[in-house]
Amino acid sequence: MVLAALMLVALYYMPFWTISMTAPQYPGGIGMYIHIDNVTGHNRHDLQNINILNHYIGMAEIHKEDFPEFEIMPWVIGIMIGFGILAAITGSYKLVITWLVLMVIIGIGGLIDFYMWGYDYGHNLSPDAPIKVPGMSYQPPLIGCKQLLNINACSWPYTGSIFIGLSMLFAGASAWYRKKQ
C-alpha cells in the first residue's frame, strides 16, 4: 500500500493526459499535456500556436490561470498520498478500500470536469469569430480521436496515468492480500 501511495508522487513530475492534433500544415503535430498543476505544449510554443488557431473559430484562449483545478489537484493528490500512507501504517483493510473508492470518485470527477471544460471551450464561441461553420462545435474528444475541420484531435491518458493505474493496482492487491489474511 505504501507503494500505491508513492506511485502518485509521479504526478507531480509528469503529465497524465495529452491532446494531440495533426493537420496538413502541422506535419510534426501540435498538442498539449495536462499535468495536475499545469497545461503545457508538446513543444515549447504549442500552446501559443493552439490559441492562435483557436481564435479563428472564436474559442477562448487556454491559460493555466483560468483553471482553479490546477490549484486544488496538487492538494488532493497530496492528501491521497498521505491517506494512503496512513492506510499502510495502520494496515486497515477498511482504510485501503476507502482509499480506493475515493480514487475512483476522484477519477470519475476528474473526467466529468474535463468533459465540462471541453464542452465549454468547444461550444462557448465568440460571436466575432472569423470562421463560423453552421452547426459546428469544437469540443475535443474525452478519449479517442475526432476530426475538427482540418484538425484531427486525439485525447489520451499519458505517462502519469500509468502510475495512477499502477497505484490503484497495488492498492487493490494490498486490499486483496489483507482480506485474505
Added chain:
Amino acid sequence: MTNNKSKTLRGLFLGAGFIAIAAFIFTGCPSQQRMLDTGDAAQKVYVAPGEHDEYYGFFSGGYSGQLSVWGLPSARLLRVIPVFSQDPETAYGYSEETKPLLETSYGFIPWDDSHHPHISQTNGDADGRWIFINANNTPRIARIDLTTFQTREILEIPNTGGNHASSFVTSNTEYVIGGTRFSIPYEEDLDVPIDSYSDAFRGALSFIAVDQQSGRMELDFQIIVPPYNYDLGRAGKGPSSDWVFFTTYNTEEAHTMLEINASRNDKDFIAAVNWRKAAELVRDGHGRTMPGEFYHNYYAGKQGYAVNDVKNGVTVLDTREIDEDFIYYLPTPKSPHGVDIDPTGEYIVGGGKLATVIPVHSFSRMLEAIENGAIIERIDGIPVLDYDSTIIGEVENPGLGPLHTEFDGQGYAYTSVYISSEIVKWSLETFEVVDRIDAYYSIGHLLITAGDNVNPEPRYMVGLTKTAKDRYLPTGPKQNHPAQLYDISGGRMQLLKDFPTIGEPHYAQAIRADKIVNQVAQIYEMEENDHPHAIRRIADNRVERDGNVVRIFMGSTRSHFRPDNIEGIRVGDTVYIHLTNFEQEWDVVHGIAIKGANNTELLVAPGETKTIKWEPKRTGIYPFYCTAFCSALHQEMQGYIRVSAADSDVQLTWRTGTN
C-alpha cells in the same frame, strides 16, 4: 614550278599534321560523353517528395554577390542567402538592421562579387558551424551562421585590391585567409603613377583570426609581399596544417595588357606561408602597425542593428624587414590558378592554367629543401626553392587549362580543365590520368562532397561551368550558368544531372546534411529578442514622436497588425516602422509594405524584429499590408496610415480593434 608546288603542298601537309599532333599533345585523348543510362541516373538524383537530400550544397553567387543553398543530389534550390548584395525580397541591405553590414571605408556598397565559400573546419573536416565567403571587388569576408542561415558579420580587408585568394580556413578555423589579386600601393590612398608599379605597389596576404565561440573575425596581421597577383589559396592539412599556400601569377609585374605581359614567364610561384611562425613573429613584436581604415560590421547581440566598428590600423610583417624565413616561393608552371592540398596534407597541386602538365609539389620534400638550403634566389628576402627539389610529379595530358582540384580520399584527384571543358581524374600514386569526362561548357571550379576535407566522401562531384549555350530551353542572349552533377562512387565518373544555377557560381562546397540539420533554428525565440526597438508583448504597441522622427512599434500575429490605424504622421517626418513578428511557429512569416514607400518591403521571421525607414512625401491615406501569405485571413491583414500636411495639428493616435 612543279617542284615549288609540291614543296608548298608538302609544307601544308606538314603544317596540318603538326597542328593535329599539337592538339593531341595539348588536349590528350578526347573526353567521352558518358552518362548512366537515363533510368539509373534519374533514380540516383531522385529524392522523393517530403524526403531530404543527403548533402547541403553551398554555391557562391559570383556577380550576384550572394550564396545559394542546394540539396544534393536532387539539385533542388533551398534558399538564396543575401551576403554582399542588397536583396529587396528579404530587405537585406534595406532594413535599418542590415544596412550597416554593407558599409565600408568607401561608404555604403550595394553589391559585390562573391567567389569562394568555405565551411568552418575542425581537424580538417567541415564542421558546419559557419560558412565564410569573400567579396572580390571591395575586399571583404562575410561570416554566415549555419543555425539561422543569416549573414552575421562582414569584415573589410584593407590594403588589398580584389580579395580573390579567400576565404579559405585553416584546419581548425584558426584563421580565414585573404589575398590581394591586384597588387596596389600598400598605403591605400597613395596617389602615384601606375608605371611606378614595381617600386610603389605591393601585395598583401591577410590572416583573419576567428573566435571559436562567437565566430567573430579579427584582422590579426598582413604579410607584405612582392607585387604579383595572388590568385588562390588553401590551408594545409595534417602535417602541413601550419601552412597556407597561395598561387601567384604576373611575376612579370605587368600593369597593362596582362593577358600578354603576365604570360611570359615559364614559371610563377606558389607561396608557402608558415602561418604559425608568422603569428609568432607578430606576437614577438616583429610586425609594425600601418595605417589603414577598414570597417568591421557585425551584430553585437542576437538581434538588433548591425554595428560598424571602424578600425584604423593593421599589423604587418614585411619580408624585406624580417630576417627569419616564414614564407617560401615554389616555382610552378605557368600562371597557376588553383592550389589544392590532398587529404593527407602531403601533395600541393597547382592548376597551371597555361601549363601543359599539372605540377604536384611534395610538402615533405619542400621541408627537406628548406632544411638543405635548396634556395636558388631570394626575392625581397623570400627564398625561392629549386623546382626539382619540391616537385614530385607532373601529370601529363591533363587537357588544356587545368584550374582546380578536389579529392575523393581513395587516392584520386579530380581537376577541372577550362579550355578543353572537361574534368580529368588522375592517380595520386602514379600521377597519370585514369579517366576524363566532358563539362558543359568551360568549367571553372568543381566540388566533391567533402572533397577538400581530410576525410572526403567519394559520392558526388559538381562541375560549375561558365556557359550554358544549348543545354536548356534558351532564355535570350544572357543565360544562367550551369552546373553538372556527377556520380564518382564507382570507378568512373558518370554524369547524372545538368541544372542551371543562381548568379555565377565560382567555388562551392557540399557538406553532409546531418552535420547541420539538427542545429537549424525554426524560430527566433521571442524571449531572447534583444532588439532595442522590439516590443515584448503585442499590447506594448505604440507610436512615439521625437521632433520629426516617428517610431511605430508594431506587432504582427495571425492575422492582424497592432496598431493598424495610425494618424498624425506629417509630410517631412522620418518614420521608422519597427515590426516584431510575435509568431513562434516555424515558417510563419509576416511582411509589411506601404504604398509609395521609396524602399522595399520587410519580411519578418517568427520572433524577429525588423525596421524599415519611410519618408512620406505626399499627404493622404497610405494603405499597408502583410506581404506574406501568412494565414487564411492574410488578405484581411492590412491597415491605414494617415499622412497630413507638415503644419497640420492632427494628433498622433494609433489603434486596433473597434471599428
